[in-house]
Amino acid sequence: MRGPKAAKLTLSEREKDELERLARGHNIPQHHALRGRMILLASAGKSNAEIARDLHTCDDTVRLWRRRWISSQATSLGDLSVKERLEEHPRSGRPPRITAEQTCQLVAIACTPPSDHPTSHWTPRELADEVMARGIIDQISPRHASRLLKRRLSNRI
Template structure:
């Protein structure tokens, strides 16, 4: 029975293999990296896409995608590995970036960083300072007032909440 053309051999340098294997042994490996590294290591061991797909319960197209991406970038990865300044951590980082999802298209943000900062600054002030009879801002009033003041052209109360939440998350990490 003809099963199609043979898959190209997936290659790994000894150092690449060691770094990927060591990374898999960490306690906190994101699931998507774990799956993709297993695909690469098993393909290097000579496993077919079908065998990997069955073993790890992944879609066969997912297995094919990561195998092909590795093959397409392997020469560049080897050239990077041979550069003098390349440490193990840098090489691992490069391999993980290769195994990362590519940016997805989407509409660009309609609100600039400076507008977001102005909105956060406004939220830090009391509504009473602007003649608004509230002790604290709510997202609806903050959205209305930001548009009235010309800070933003248009914004929904929900997006105001999202901006303030992200601002709060980043300030708590400092």
Template sequence: MARPAPLIDLTPEQRSLLEGLSRSRETARRLVRRAQIVLRAADGEHNKAIAHALGLGEDGVGQWRGRWANSQERLAALADQPKRLRATIEEILSDRPRSGHPGDFTAEQIGQIIALARETPPPPLTHWTRQDLMREIMARGIATTISASTIGRFLTSGGPHAPSHPVLAPSRDQGRDAPPFRDTHSPVQK
């Protein structure tokens, strides 16, 4: 037999903040959905009904209901502090940090690498290769070490800061008959 879902009891302030989040067009969609889960749970709906109504999985609904239920004492302590209450509600309904190794390069370093790749290379070079960029990045002190494949990944990521055209020349190791470097992730190919 399934265990009963934890009961959710909202204060008027909590309900008001959750209703605002659930209707917000400026809040991340996942936060809107989670606020809707908590509101429906507080209205007495079962996880299965909430999941069906919102198009979610029953386990996910149970997870957010449980997280809210486990935080009710913490939330009650903030009843007279509306700004902290809102921040705590958003924290409770947000994803927890995920495990994993932090990136080796900061956003600033990646931006500098992309900016460097857009610069005209010094003579006698006519185009940047990954190897040339690697040497220049280390010479300028942007990074103490970086691989050619990492540079290529940054430049072909297709992200909003990446150029929409290839910025690298073919590697000197590829020989004359090798096709030019192609950015396979970019939406525009010339």
């Protein structure tokens, strides 16, 4: 059973040129190239199912990007470039409670030896307690302090 017909998508010459450049680019993130190819095929009159089959993706993804492209065409290319039109929208959700600056301070404390402790290294419990005692972070579990430290140090390597 066939569903509703996909919305018609037309491109200006400038949009088409930039999309083709993006779709062929080697230094372009592949998700941008794929989305560019979806839009080009949609402007050629292909259905969402045909595009999904050709690009080995799902219909819902093609439908989403067709809709987003059509809605973004109301904004001029001077205000919103082709590449910006193919960007993900910010995801909803709770913002992080611990900022990057607080994480840096936690790492700085972890990199200094504990002065008033008998051990030469911080334990996750001691580190969490110290960060809260100094008023850097209101509340943090030892496990989360350890996780932040581990993630931060693994990004250095």
